[in-house]
Amino acid sequence: MRSGLEPAANLDALDALVASAVAGGAQYVLSPEVTVAFAENREGLARVAGPAEDNGDIARAAEIADAHGVYLHLGSLAVALPDGRFANRSILFGPDGAIIASYDKIHLFDATLPGLREYRESATYKGGDVAVVTPAAGFNLGMAICYDVRFPALFNALAGAGAEVISVPAAFTVPTGQAHWEVLLRARAIETGxxxxxxxxxxxxxxxxxxxxxxxxxxxxxxxxxxxxGDEPGIIVADIDLGRVADARGRVPALANARPFSLSVNQSARKMPI
Incomplete structure (x- = not known):
């Protein structure tokens, strides 16, 4: 998608894309991060994002799922919290529009970029603390959002808990996307099968x-x-063959072979003269 600032327009665009996906045979549809509104700052979010209760944007997404009879996974929207911050929340709706599961993005991007301004996602968002695996359209779905893709431990935990498909709705910047997007996604798929x-x-x-x-x-x-x-809005559709999950995990049983370990850091050795 190419979400703008107005939720109604973004949800209209989502509705049309879901219709196209369903026409192409999709039973599960995932939209990007910040589908509902891509605001630039906390003030912009405060204008468009409300609490989870009686949320009109969530209700509209539920109507889209129900109208198309599809598992609709809203990649994320901002949900207002009592402390003035927001949750970056991913929501899975069933084909009847009922909410099946939700996930709040765990990892937040806090960094001082060389030559650029300080970036503190935690000033606007509150990170979640619960990883989520849920049934969806005949498979077990693990939920992640954008920056989470840089944390393999989360993906291993999801797969270890039974996830066969892992979602990564995102809004990657162009420089990091060009350098890291595909390689990180492929690595997470390979590591977890x-x-x-x-x-x-x-x-x-x-x-x-x-x-x-x-x-x-x-x-x-x-x-x-x-x-x-490229970066144009559109849809892609693929078949999910759970036999390929079992085959990959059988050929490279990394999940089964993982072992706990302790860590020893020899500080004295680092001080020895070379």
Whole structure:
């Protein structure tokens, strides 16, 4: 998608894309991070984001799922919290519009970038602390969002808890997308023997940001089985074959072979003269 600042327009765009996906045979549809509104700052979010209770945008997404009879996974929207911050929340709706599961993005990007301004996602968002695996459209779905893709421990935990497909809705910047997007997604698929479905924001947005796009679906062997080449809005559709999950995990049983270990750091050795 290329979400703007107005939730109604973004949800209309989502509705049309879901219709196209369902016409192409989709039973599960994932949208990108910040689908509902891509605001630039805390003040912009405060204008469009409300609490989870009686939330009109969540209700509209539920109506879209119900109207199309599809598992609709809203990649994320901002949900207002009592402390003045927001949750970056991913929500899975069933084909009847009922909420099946939700996940609040755990990892927040706090960094001082060389030559650029300090970036503190935690000033606007409160990170979640619960990883989520849930049934969806005949498979077990593990939920992640954007920056989470850089933390393999989360993906291993999801797969260890039974996830066969892991979602990564995102709004990657262009420089990091060009350098890291595909390699990180493929690595997470290979490490866990899981399908990885990554729906991305793409292009120049109303808030002045530019995102990388290149949505893709990756199989458990790390092969990209579907992708959007570029940053234009659109859909991709692929079959999920759970036999390929079992095959990949059987051929490289990394999850089964993982062992706990302790860590020894020899501080005295580091002080010895060379």
């Amino acid at each position: 899981s399908y990885v479905i990554a729906a991305a924001q793409g292009g120049h947005h109303e808030n002045g940001r530019a995102t990388y796009g290149h949505s893709m679906i990756i199989d458990p062997w790390g092969t990209v089985v579907a992708r959007i080449e």
